[in-house]
Amino acid sequence: MTAVLEASIVEQLVAAIAPVLGEANVLTSKTARYSRARVPAPFPVHRWAERVPDLVVLPGSTEEVAHVVRVANEFGVPIVPRDGGTGLTDGAVPERRGIVVDVKRMNLIHEIDLENRTATVGVGISMLKLNEVLAQHGLIYPDNPASYPCSLVGGRIGTSGWSLIGSRYGHSRDLVLSFDMVTPTGDIIFVGDGGGRKISKSSSGYQLKHLFMGHQGTLGIATTATLKLYPKAEAEFSAFWAFDDYDVAYKAVGALARAGIATFAGAVLFDEKKVEYLRRDDEAYIPQPESVKALVCSVGYGNSDEVAAGGRRMMRIARDLGARYMGDEISQGDWASRHDRYATPVHGRTLSGQVALMSWHCEDAAINYTDLPAVTREWHAIVEKLRRKHDVFDDWGMFAYTSSDTGVDYLTEIDIGIWEEKLDDTTWAAFVDAKREIAAVSLKYGGSISACHGSCREGEVDLVPQELGGGYDVMLAVKRALDPNNIMNPGKYGLDRAYDNEGDRR
Ligand SMILES: Cc1cc2nc3c(=O)[nH]c(=O)nc-3n(C[C@H](O)[C@H](O)[C@H](O)COP(=O)(O)OP(=O)(O)OC[C@H]3O[C@@H](n4cnc5c(N)ncnc54)[C@H](O)[C@@H]3O)c2cc1C
Structure with missing residues (x-):
């Protein structure tokens, strides 16, 4: 301490x-x-x-x-x-x-460039507020996390965030074109693709924009950002399907993601434990029969005619695999509530059935499609072991969500219900061990410890050097060079070892 x-x-x-x-x-x-x-x-x-x-x-x-x-x-x-x-x-x-x-006071919109389709904003603005203004021009900034109303542009840069509709529009790293930032020594620099503020592809020099995104505030503070805008979609397609068998749902999510539909914005697979959790604890969820073992949702955005055609194709793909369409009310309602479902803390039930004020923790990773079933099994086994030992944890199920338009890798999350008030040193240590085990499984299958949130927390952070190998040594060297006094968010990512005399990270 x-x-x-x-x-x-x-x-x-x-x-x-x-x-x-x-x-x-x-x-x-x-x-x-x-x-x-x-x-x-x-x-x-x-x-x-x-x-x-x-x-x-x-x-x-x-x-x-x-x-x-x-x-x-x-x-x-x-x-x-x-x-x-x-x-x-x-x-x-x-x-x-x-x-x-x-940095929340820096929340002004400095410029909306209608011709080049960019907005330059202070990093304290939320996507929700920005989009309220952009809507007047028929435009949208489509960075759309589940935390859409409350996460802000600077945090999206600091985490290199993941967007629910990223398979269509890209994620924060694709949508932030450039930004001003203050380095750990107090210098003001500009980073982007090359030297232009509104350039989306440059081959000039190092690609510094990527270095200064996702560093969790360890390499400086972004202040003003220029963002890429899209036409506000004329139409939205969202469909939820129910499956009696996880394996068939798994096939369906893969087929939808690989179909090459231009308006495809993302597909998500909810496993049996997630369906059970929704049935048990989510008051907004419309209960499905016990036979339902998995759900798949797929969404599309764009011009009306294109979305209609893409939607028809998605419906056909799912139907051909035996999916049961859950109807417009559930499909549109559940998708519309995507930003509201994770109110924290929420009530939940402990292993012994007691209703308690549970908080929610999601462990996330980037996993290839082919490894989803195995990772799902192994992660549940880890959380099962944890909850059997300690009645303050619960398994709230998993989902896997496409990160790109080809379905190569999925943001894979296991949600763990935690009775936070009851966490003591013993249960916290057990949780940290479980996090480490979960991260180890992701690496065993050639995945990445985080697709979305970053990997700084106790447990997972121990495995970051293993994940990145020699790349981690480069991180240490960059940190030491840019932050000689180790003042910028010290202690994160184990970067203190950049200042060890021995320089030995293991
Ligand atoms: C209910 C819920 C749902 C979520 N869903 C998603 C999701 O779908 N996708 C997703 O990606 N994440 C999600 N998250 C996680 C979180 O919203 C994201 O990580 C988000 O990008 C954080 O933004 P923030 O503004 O809250 O940043 P903060 O939490 O304030 O900061 C995040 C990190 O960025 C650094 N940082 C903050 N500002 C700056 C700056 N100006 N310059 C440099 N570094 C900075 C901080 O030091 C910190 O390390 C969710 C979180 C919750 C609670």
Whole structure:
């Protein structure tokens, strides 16, 4: 645990920062600090106080962010970038305390370029708010996570986020064209595809945009971003089908993803445990007969005539495999509620059937289509072992969701219900072990530990060097070169070892 900063240091930090940001934007109250201490991923309640920042700042511009970062370097105090605070791998958690840089005030739309189809925004804006304005121009910024209303553009950059309709429009890395950012030493740089703000493909120089996305705030703070816009779709197709057999549903999701339908935006497979969980605990779910063992959903977006034709083909593919269409009400309603289904915490049932205030943790990975059944079996076995030992965990089932338009790899998630209030050191250690085992299975099958959230949390993070091999050494070298004082979100991704004298990561 990192020590609380002495009051006199906090005072000096405030004195150095407030004249530039304004006193109202430098916060030291308990409320301001505690409300930025955690993210929705469950963590033992008795340990929450370990990760509270000493100071919160609300910069309003790139220059103000740079000022804060320079001050942090001068004092050797950790800095943690935070946007919506919805990240599920603890990226925005101030594990070493220090200064949380909350970028939500930078939420302006600076430009909408109707001809080149771009928007330039402050990173504190949500996709929901941006799209309300873009809709007036018939446009959309189609980064569409389940956290759509509450995650913000800066966090999407920090995590290199995954979008529910990414098989049609791409994910955050494809949709963010360029951004201004403040490096860990307080310099202001611009990164994109080459040097142009609105360029989607350049071969000039290193592809730095990708380096500065998904780093979980360890390499700097993005401030203003230029985003790629699409015409707002004239039509949406969404269909849910029920299956009496997981294997047939698995075939169907693969067939839908591989069909080459231009409007195809994604297909998702819910396994038997997920169907059981929905039946048991999700009040919004319309219960299906016990014979239903798996569900598949497929969606399409685009111009009306194209969506209609693509939808007909998807219906035919599913029908030919024996799928039962669940009807328009469920299909359209369930898809429409995709951003609302994960309210946390939610109620749930423990293994002994007791109704409890359960939080939800999703363990995610990128898995190839061919390995989904085996990974599904092995992950459930790990969670089953965990829940048999400890009545504070529950298996809320799995889903696998296409990441691309060819169906090569799937964002694969197992949702674990956790009675967070009851987490103690023993159950937390057991959970961390389970996370490590889950990550090990993903690597065994040639997958990646995370398709969506990042892999910084206890347990999974131990396996990142194994996943990346020599690439992890490059990460260490980059971190050391760009952040000589290790102030930018220290402790994440095990990057402290970049500063070990021996330089030995194992
Ligand atoms: C209900 C729910 C559903 C979710 N569904 C999805 C989903 O479908 N797809 C998906 O990808 N994720 C999903 N997530 C996870 C989360 O929403 C994403 O990781 C999101 O990208 C985080 O954005 P944020 O604004 O909340 O970022 P934060 O949580 O504030 O930060 C995330 C990371 O980015 C860093 N960061 C924040 N701002 C900046 C910045 N300006 N510059 C550099 N780094 C920065 C932080 O330090 C942290 O490491 C879900 C989460 C919840 C709670």
